[in-house]
Amino acid sequence: MEKIQCPKCRNRAIKNGFQSGKQRYKCTSCNKKFHLKYTYKAYNEHTNSFITSLLKEGCGTRSISRVLRISKKTVLSRMLKIAKEIKIPYVNRLGCKFEVDEMWTFIKRKENFTWITYAIER
Numbered sequence: 001m002e003k004i005q006c007p008k009c010r011n012r013a014i015k016n017g018f019q020s021g022k023q024r025y026k027c028t029s030c031n032k033k034f035h036l037k038y039t040y041k042a043y044n045e046h047t048n049s050f051i052t053s054l055l056k057e058g059c060g061t062r063s064i065s066r067v068l069r070i071s072k073k074t075v076l077s078r079m080l081k082i083a084k085e086i087k088i089p090y091v092n093r094l095g096c097k098f099e100v101d102e103m104w105t106f107i108k109r110k111e112n113f114t115w116i117t118y119a120i121e122r
């Protein structure tokens with residue numbers, strides 16, 4: 001028998017009945033309930049990270065919805081959930097305002113790239 005791991009904490013999970021005809025599992029330490037494979041793609045483990053990456057690339061809600069094949073309302077609710085988890089950077093708590101910018105460059109070959117990030121206090 002294969003061991004099922006919790007996607008949240010990687011501890012051992014046990015069977016916990018069925019939902020929609022599919023086996024459901026429950027983590028023994030954090031009590032998270034999950035399926036191994038979801039029918040709706042929004043419930044997959046990496047959906048939030050895909051949404052974050054696409055937002056960073058400048059994609060809109062509708063384009064993310066089309067690319068990931070999930071509903072626009074799901075994208076919006078996930079965006080709110082992701083935004084609530086963002087912690088305020090420490091520099092903002094001090095009341096200082098910084099201008100931050102970055103650039104990348106390479107020497108001879110593009111594989112030899114390096115990033116330069118700087119912050120200037122206004």
Ligand SMILES: [Zn+2]
Nearest residue numbers: 006009027030
């Ligand atoms: Zn767990």
